[in-house]
Amino acid sequence: MDHRGEGNAEGAEPLTQAGTLSRRTMVAGTVAATAMAAVLPLAKSAYAQAPDPNTDMLAFLVLSESLTGVDRLTLAPELLGSNPSVDPINIKDTYFEWITEHSAPSTFRKLLQISNDNSASPGNIIAKVKGSDDETKFLARSIVLLWYLGSWYKPDDLKANAVPGRRQLVASQVVPDNRGKAYTQGLVWLIAGAHPMGYSNLQFGYWSRDPHDPNGPPLPLFNPSNT
Amino acid sequence: MVDSCITCDVAIVGSGFAGSFIAKELSQNGVKVVILEAGPGVQPNFNAFMEAFYKTSRKVPESPYPPAVRDSNDQFIDPVNVAAGRPSSQTTGASNWQKPEQAYLDQRGSTLPFKSTYERLAGGTSHWMGLTPRLVPNDFLMKTTFGNGQRDFPFPDWPIKYEDLATHIVAHKPPYYERAEAELGVAADVDEQHFANLSFSPNYKYPMPRIPPSLFDQRIGQALSDLSDVDTSFLGMGKPVTALRVRSLPAARNSEPYRNRRACAGNTNCIPICPIQAKYDPTITLNEALNAGAKLKHHHVASEILLENGRVSGINYITYDQEDGRPDGEVRPRRTGNGCLKAKIYVIAANGIETPRLLLMSKNKGQTPNGVANSSDMVGRHLMDHPQYLAWGLLPKPVFPYRGPLVTSAIGDLCDGPFRSQRAAFRISLGNEGWNSLVGGNAQFGSDPNVTTLDFINGMNSSGLNKKDFSQLADNSTLFGADLARTLGSLISRQFRIAFPIEQSPDPNNRVTLSPLLDGLGLPRPQIAYNISEYTRQGFVAAVRMRKVIFKKLGAIDFTEVNITDPSLLKIPIDGENELLTYGGAGHVMGTYRMGIDPKTSVVDSWQRSHDHPNLYLVGSGTFPTVGTANPTLTLSALALRTAEDIVRNLPSQKS
Numbered sequence: 008m009d010h011r012g013e014g015n016a017e018g019a020e021p022l023t024q025a026g027t028l029s030r031r032t033m034v035a036g037t038v039a040a041t042a043m044a045a046v047l048p049l050a051k052s053a054y055a056q057a058p059d060p061n062t063d064m065l066a067f068l069v070l071s072e073s074l075t076g077v078d079r080l081t082l083a084p085e086l087l088g089s090n091p092s093v094d095p096i097n098i099k100d101t102y103f104e105w106i107t108e109h110s111a112p113s114t115f116r117k118l119l120q121i122s123n124d125n126s127a128s129p130g131n132i133i134a135k136v137k138g139s140d141d142e143t144k145f146l147a148r149s150i151v152l153l154w155y156l157g158s159w160y161k162p163d164d165l166k167a168n169a170v171p172g173r174r175q176l177v178a179s180q181v182v183p184d185n186r187g188k189a190y191t192q193g194l195v196w197l198i199a200g201a202h203p204m205g206y207s208n209l210q211f212g213y214w215s216r217d218p219h220d221p222n223g224p225p226l227p228l229f230n231p232s233n234t
Numbered sequence: 235m236v237d238s239c240i241t242c243d244v245a246i247v248g249s250g251f252a253g254s255f256i257a258k259e260l261s262q263n264g265v266k267v268v269i270l271e272a273g274p275g276v277q278p279n280f281n282a283f284m285e286a287f288y289k290t291s292r293k294v295p296e297s298p299y300p301p302a303v304r305d306s307n308d309q310f311i312d313p314v315n316v317a318a319g320r321p322s323s324q325t326t327g328a329s330n331w332q333k334p335e336q337a338y339l340d341q342r343g344s345t346l347p348f349k350s351t352y353e354r355l356a357g358g359t360s361h362w363m364g365l366t367p368r369l370v371p372n373d374f375l376m377k378t379t380f381g382n383g384q385r386d387f388p389f390p391d392w393p394i395k396y397e398d399l400a401t402h403i404v405a406h407k408p409p410y411y412e413r414a415e416a417e418l419g420v421a422a423d424v425d426e427q428h429f430a431n432l433s434f435s436p437n438y439k440y441p442m443p444r445i446p447p448s449l450f451d452q453r454i455g456q457a458l459s460d461l462s463d464v465d466t467s468f469l470g471m472g473k474p475v476t477a478l479r480v481r482s483l484p485a486a487r488n489s490e491p492y493r494n495r496r497a498c499a500g501n502t503n504c505i506p507i508c509p510i511q512a513k514y515d516p517t518i519t520l521n522e523a524l525n526a527g528a529k530l531k532h533h534h535v536a537s538e539i540l541l542e543n544g545r546v547s548g549i550n551y552i553t554y555d556q557e558d559g560r561p562d563g564e565v566r567p568r569r570t571g572n573g574c575l576k577a578k579i580y581v582i583a584a585n586g587i588e589t590p591r592l593l594l595m596s597k598n599k600g601q602t603p604n605g606v607a608n609s610s611d612m613v614g615r616h617l618m619d620h621p622q623y624l625a626w627g628l629l630p631k632p633v634f635p636y637r638g639p640l641v642t643s644a645i646g647d648l649c650d651g652p653f654r655s656q657r658a659a660f661r662i663s664l665g666n667e668g669w670n671s672l673v674g675g676n677a678q679f680g681s682d683p684n685v686t687t688l689d690f691i692n693g694m695n696s697s698g699l700n701k702k703d704f705s706q707l708a709d710n711s712t713l714f715g716a717d718l719a720r721t722l723g724s725l726i727s728r729q730f731r732i733a734f735p736i737e738q739s740p741d742p743n744n745r746v747t748l749s750p751l752l753d754g755l756g757l758p759r760p761q762i763a764y765n766i767s768e769y770t771r772q773g774f775v776a777a778v779r780m781r782k783v784i785f786k787k788l789g790a791i792d793f794t795e796v797n798i799t800d801p802s803l804l805k806i807p808i809d810g811e812n813e814l815l816t817y818g819g820a821g822h823v824m825g826t827y828r829m830g831i832d833p834k835t836s837v838v839d840s841w842q843r844s845h846d847h848p849n850l851y852l853v854g855s856g857t858f859p860t861v862g863t864a865n866p867t868l869t870l871s872a873l874a875l876r877t878a879e880d881i882v883r884n885l886p887s888q889k890s
Contacts, residue, residue: 152687152688169692169712177692181289190288201634201636204502205501207502211490
């Protein structure tokens, strides 16, 4: 009943499914081997290179789960339990690629390293990010906004407007792709018990009931253990 | 004029509600119909529109539809370079409402902004809310019921009564309102629609059961079930108001599968676009007209109505391609030709601004210097909208907005009463989209939930919510993780808004004329003069007072905020203080070629037939002499059905 899973019919992209499947198989294998906790430490020489989704995706998901407060199984539905399913929307790859292309590789690496160093403790990850240099901190904020809204707010724009209580329109851009799927995957809607406006997979009349209604679809709640 | 013209029985300009309704009625009666549509034709599906909507960071009413308002560098496209332009919600603000190099409507000489927008494409009104209440009986009888001999009372009576549309059976067919409700597919419960003297045929049932109320509808219904007569005496209802009933609004929205369309899935996106077409749009009727033989000529812009011996003898048009810029990089649209259309009867169904524009620009080489159908000088005058006063706040407990249709219920009972001799009426529409288009005052910092989300991630406070009082955290918090999710979930789920659409009085100086500025085809653009009368302002006063009663009853924190740079800013004395407020457009463009009995003071008769030219009909909400507070679509659709019957009746005596 995951919201994103129900979106398959609209979000499927047949041309890329083969690639998605192979990546899923890879990630699933990694899950089995590492139980999400012991991701291999990055080689020092890798710092100069752009982060690589093939080796850094788990660190990215652990980082994202901690910073967003949203369960990793909502971020990456393909990691469901011991029987991985298919995630044809696969927004995490879109975001990973976008961040790689729109931030300094060393800054993104720094966040991934924080994730690797503290993967057992979301609280530690948050504390480390908050205590980091501005580049790292504002990239982290951009990443959370990306997951929440499907839109990219440039770290520099966030820094320029990070004045307590400021009221200001800050430019943003829906992460472009061929169907505009980033907008439809925004998490803040689900957190508020709703759905992205213009993208509902719910049934007639649901709005008359509390979203926590046991007869209604469940909220994709964040992981309370993150607190 | 070219030598060979397209010929048909009935020529229609415009394929929106009125044009499509008439085209279907006529073509199913074997009448040969050709429709000129200024914009693109019927799309095979909504995919391109949905993609455009998902991708844009400005999810405004026009966002899914062509032509583009901005170029690839995000700069406004000068309407002088657009073939069939239209007003945009992005050009009604302080920075550009009087900048015609950005705004299609030339409002340089206007006192206040006309804020409503419309589309020009097959099907016309695509970005409508889908609400279909009827006008109430007194809306047709303003002068008789409320004029009380007041010499300057601005409201005329309509030449027809509510009963002519609601209960009279003509030629063994159901009344026009009922037939329109069947065509639009209206969901409502007739038992809860008996207010303000609305009456229905015996045993009438709407085509579908009502749309169920949202959690907010239910909450406000409870809150207003017990009111103090003292608190509500300002309403002037002529009787004590000790409770207000929240009623489901009739809506052209499927509550069950209807005519091969699905039931509403609550996408909360009626404006700008329903992704599953559970909300009716005029392409549905248009396609049935086309299946019955009507011809749609898209990218055909009517440029002149031709007269011969007091009758319309043809319509000239210009054709173009590429409404969104040209592949060869030229900015100006490419004219691909021109032509003419000849018929026995002509119907102009181009909306309340484009119809008077076409009439006024039809000068027949100087023989009709004031335009066609304009011996009364009333064409273009009495432009009206339902200016909307919006209020929003935070509830003590969640109602989970951003769910369900944008509006499911309303309070209609205050739309009629003795007060109408003194001040404008209003209804109260209850929103299900939180602070989406309002946050911070006219969404000046962006739309929600984006703005509130950014606030709590970046320590800002555009929404006003990032304060200790509301978040139970520090002022201007910057949050990550579960704190962030929990705080946003708690605040966003408690947002609500209400709107007061207000009856606007007819004013001959609120007017559509021709601008000296041109569009991309060389045709003069519409020029607007617009103001809000004292009578209408007194409706705002009552709305402000009502807002205070409602917020108090809800226990809500008021976040209503006035953007003082907004050009619609009104300063109105209320209880000895100057209240600042702004209004929005309802998208209801009305009154500009009004119907009436007297050819000196009206443009068309009750059949929407020109007083001046017997084979010319002007349809749509431009014919409304007064506008009440109901959304106009149902009524203009019912009137279109009535007109179609008149055309069938008159066609045999007309020669081409």
